[in-house]
Amino acid sequence: MLGWLTRCLPGFSLIALTLLLLCAFTDIIQSPLLKDFLPPSFNQPTQDGPWSGLGWAQKIFVVYAVVLHVHTFGFTFRLGWSLYRATKDARKVFQRRLSMSPTLTPQSPRSVCETYSDEPLTPVSLEGSPVPSIDKKNFVTINEITEQELVHAIIVPNYCEDLQTLETTLKVLASHPRARSRYEIYLAMEQKEDAAASKASHLISKFEQSFLEIHPTFHPSGIAGEIAGKSSNVACAARHIVEIHRKDLNFDCCNVVVTVMDADTHLSRDYFTEIRRLHYAHFDEANRSIYCCPIIFDRNSHEVPSLVRCADLLWGFAGLSTMYPGNWISIPTSVYSLPLSLAEEVGGWDSDPTAIGEDMHMLLKCYFETAGNVISRVVHSPASQCNVSSDSSRGWRRTIDTCFARYQQALRHMWGALDTGFAARRTLGYLRFHQRCAFLHPRHFALLLLLWEAHFLPAHLTIVMIFSVLYTLWVPAAQMHPTLAWAFTTTDLLRMSSLVGMNVCLSLYEQWHTLCLDSRMEDMRKADLPDTGFARRLWNKPQFLFDRICFPVAGTIFGAVPTLHAVLAHFWTDRLVYRVSKKPTFSLEAVGLA
Template sequence: MLGWLSRCLPGFSIIALILMLVLAFSDVLNSPQWRSLLPPSPKKSPSNSIRAELSAPQQVFVFYVVFVHIHMFAFTVRLAWSIFRVTKETRAAIQRRVWQTPEASPTLDHGEFLDSSPCSSSQSLPDPSIVKINGITVQEICDPELIHAIILPNYGEDLHTLETTLRVLASHPRAHSQYEVYLAMEQKEDAAADKAARLVSAFEKSFLRVRTTFHPSGIPGEIAGKSSNVAFAARRIVQIHRTELQTESCNVMVTVMDADTHLSRDYFTEIRRLHYLHITEGDRSIYCCPIIFDRNSHESPILVRCADLLWGVFLATVSGRESWGWDSDPTAIGEDMHMLLKCYFETAGNVISRVVYIPASQCNVSSDRGRGWRRTLDTCSARYRQALRHMWGALDSGFAARRTVGYLRFHQRCLFLRPRHFALLHLLWEAHFMPSHLTILMVFSVIYTLWTPVTTMHPALAWAFSFTNLLRTLGFLGMNVCLVLYERWHTLCLNSRMQDMREANLSDTGCAQRVWYQPQYLLDRICFPIAGTIFGAVPTLHAVFSHFWTDRLVYRVSKKPNFSLEALGVV
C-alpha cells in the first residue's frame, strides 16, 4: 500500500490542486457568464459584490499561483545563466586540445618541451588534459590512464545506428588502447545475436575490447529495456574487474550512452581531467553532460524540434560504484535520474555530481513513413511516445520518498534535514510536479480572467492574476533570450564535432545548422510553449494518472534517421 501511495504522489498532487481550485472558486458558477451556460435555476443569487475577504482556499491559491509563476520566471533566468556558462566552459574545454606540430611544440609549466617528456611521443597527438593552455590548470603528464568501460545498450535499435555510433568512438585516438565497449543486448530480441556478432567482427580491432552481454528474458521483477540491459552489462563489468576492485587497484570509469549518442574524444579527456583533479572523491563522483540535438533537427517538425531543444539540458550519467549498478524493475525507467537518486541514497547524500561541458550529440526522433503531413504526424506520435517514457520517470519521486522514509527509520543521522536533501526534493518537484501544475494554473487563470470581470474580483485575486500574467510575459521574453544564447552554443558545438568528423572521414553522421534568421528557426521563438505543453505537461498528466493502476510501460525504441553519405560542411 505504501508503495502504491508513494508512486502516485504526483497524481495525488494534481488532484489536490484541482480540489483547491474547486473550493476556491466554487462561487464562480453564480456569475452571469456561467449562469448563461447552465439550465435556469429557481434560486439565483443576484449578488455580484466583491467578497469582503478571501476564503482560506483562495488564500492558498493566491500564494501557490504566485509561488509557481515566480519559480517559473526564476527558472528562466537560471536557464539563461546556465547556457551562458555552458558556452564559456565548452569553449574552454575545446581549447584544451593542442595539436602538436614540428614547428611549434607546446611547453609544460616548467619550460620543457612536450616532445622531450618521457611520457609523450612526438609521433602522436598530445592529450588535451596534460598541458596548460590559456591559463587553465590541468593534470600532470604522467598521471596513470583510465580505462573507459562504455556500455552501449540497445533493444531493437537499427544496425546502421549502432555502426555509426561505434565508428565515431573508434575515431578517437585512445579508442584502441583505453576503450572497453560493452554491447548491452536484449536476449528476447530475435536479431540480437546476429547483430552483436556483426558488430564485434567489424570493430574488435578498433577498441581495447569489445564484449557483448545479453539480458535474459523472464527474470522476475525485471523488464526488457535500456535499464535492464545496462544493469546486466554493469554486473558483467564488475565480474571482469573483480580482482582489481578487491585490491583497490581498479582504474576503470563506466560510461553509459544511448545507441544514437555521439561522444567527442574531448568528453573522455574531460572525465580523465576531472577524475585526477578530484582523485580523492573518485569513488563517489558521478559525471553528467548536456545533450545537443545537432544532427537532423532541420528536418524535424517544428514542435518536435522545440520539444527536444527544451529537453536538451538533460544529463547523461556515469555510475559510482557504491550503488551496485542500475536497477532493472519497472520503477527504474527514469534511468539517468533513477541512477542519480540511487547513488545519492547509497552514499548517504555524499555523491558528487560533476559536469562535463562537452555535450553529447543526439538525433531527433524521426519517421520513415512517406513524406509530407503523414510523416510529420508519425514523427510527432513517436515523439509523444518518447516523452511518455521520459515522464514515466515520475516514479522516481515515489522512489525518493520511500528511500527518505527508510533512511529516517534506520539511520541515526537525519538525511532529510540536510540542505542537499532539500535541493534534491526541489529537483524532483521541478521535474515531476511543476510542469503539470504550471499548465493547469495557466489554463485556469486565462479562462477565469476571460469570464470574470476584474471589478467583481477581490483585489488580492486581481493582483495575483495581473502579476502572474506579467511573469508569464517576462518568462516568454526570457526564453527568447535563452534561445539567442543557445544559438551560439549550438554553433560552437556543431563546428567542433564536424571538424572531428571530417578529420575522421565520417560523412554520414548528420549536420543540422541553426541559422537564426531562417523562418523555421524564427518560429521556434513562439512555438516552444505549445511544444512544451504537448510533449511535456500532457505526457506528464498521462503518466502520473496511469501510475494509479500500473507502473509498467512497454519499452518501445524511437525511430532514428539514417543519414545519406554526403559532403557536410560548416561555416
C-alpha cells in the same frame, strides 16, 4: 501499500490541485454538494487587509499560482546562466588540445606519458605491447599526455536499433586516440530480439580491432520483477563488467569508469579526457563522483517539425539548467559516467519498473546509498543527439508520425515520475533510521526541489494557467476580489517575462550550439566520418524564428500532457511497454546544414 501511495504522489498532487480549484472558486462552479462540504466560515472575511474576504482555499491558490510562475521565471535566469557558463567552459575544453601528438611508451597502463613527437598516436595494450592503429589525424589534449590512465567501460544499450545507427556510434568512438588502448565496449542487448546475436556478431567482427575490448551482453526475458528496457540492459552489462574487473575491485585498485550512453549518442574524445582530468583533480572524492554532460541536438534538427525540435530543446534545457557552477546537484540526461567501484558499492543498476528513467534513477540511488555524499560533476563536452524521426515520406504524414513518435518518447521520459516515489521512500528511511542530519541537509532540499520541478511543475503550471485564462474570461476584473485580480495580473506578467527570458536563452543556446557543432564537424572531418549528420541553427531562418514562439505549445504537448498521462496511469500500473524511438540515418548525399 506504502509503495503504491508513494508511487502515486504526483497523481495525488493533481487531485489535490483540482480540489483546491473547486474549493476556491465555487462562485463559478455553483456546486451544492461542494458548498455543503465547505465549513460555514469558508468565504467569510478573516482579517483586515488584502486577504480580507478570501477563503483559505483562495489564499492557498493565490500563493501557489504566484510561486509556480515565479519559479518558472526564475528558471530562465538559471538556464541563461548555465548556457553562458556552458559556452565559456566548452571553449576551455576545446582549447586544451595540443597541436602535437605524443608517442606512448610501452609502460604500465597507469604510467605517465611525457614523450612528445609529431608522429601519429600509437596506442598500447594493457600488456604494454603496441597495437595496430588507425589514422588519428585529430589533435591530442594536454590531459591525454600528462595524466594517468583510466579504463573506460562504455555501455551501449540497444533494442531493435538500426545496425547503421550502432555502426556510426562505434565509428565515432573508434576515432578517438585512446579507443584501442582504453575503451571497453559493451553492447547491452535484449535476448528476446531476434536479430540481437547476429547484430552483435557483425559489430564485433567489424570493430574488434578498434577497441581494447568489445563484448555483447544479452538481458534475458521473463525474470520476475524486471522489465525490458534501457535500465535492465545496462544492469545486465554492468554485472558482466564487475565480473571482468572483480580482481581489481577486490584489491581496491580498480581504475575503471563506466559510461552509459544511448545507441545514437556521439561523444567527443574530450568527454573522456575531461572525466580523467576531473577524476585526478578531485582524487580524494573520485570514488563518490558521478559525471554528467549537457546534450545537444545537432544532427537532424533542421528536418523535424518545430514542435518536436522545441520539445527536445526543452528536454535538453531541463538537464543543462542544473549544470551551473556551485549547484548542489546536477541531473544527468541520457549520458553519464561513474566509477565502477561506486556502481558496485551501491548495488549496480536497478531493473524494476521504477528504474525506467535509468539516468536519474541511478543518480538517486547513488545519492541515497551514500547518505547524500555523492558528488555530481559536469563535463562540458556535450553529447550529440538525434531528434526522433519517421520512416514516412516527406509531407504532412511524416510530420504527424514524427510528432506521435516524440509523444511516445515523452511518455517514457515522464514515466520516470516513478522516481519521485523512490525518493520519497528513501527519504522516509532517513527519518526511520534517525538520519535527520542527512534529511535536513540543503543538498537534500535541492534534490527534492528538482524532483518537484521535473514531475510536478509541468502539469501544475499548465492546469493553473488554463484555469486562470478561463476564469478571467468568465469573470470581469471589476467583479473579482482585488487580491485575485492582482494575482492574475501578476501571473500574466510573469508568463510574458518568461517568454522573453526564454528567447534570450535561445540566443545564448545558438552561440553554444554553433561552438559545439563546429568542433564536432572538425573532428568528424579529420576522422573521415562526414556522414554523421550536422544541423546548424540559423537564427534568421523562418523555422528557427518560429521556435521562439512555439516552445510554450511544445512544452504543453510534450511536457504537461504526457506527465498527466503518466502520473494518472500510475494509479493502476507501474509498467510501460518500452518502445524504441526511430532514429534517422545519414548518407553523404543527405548530410546538410540548415
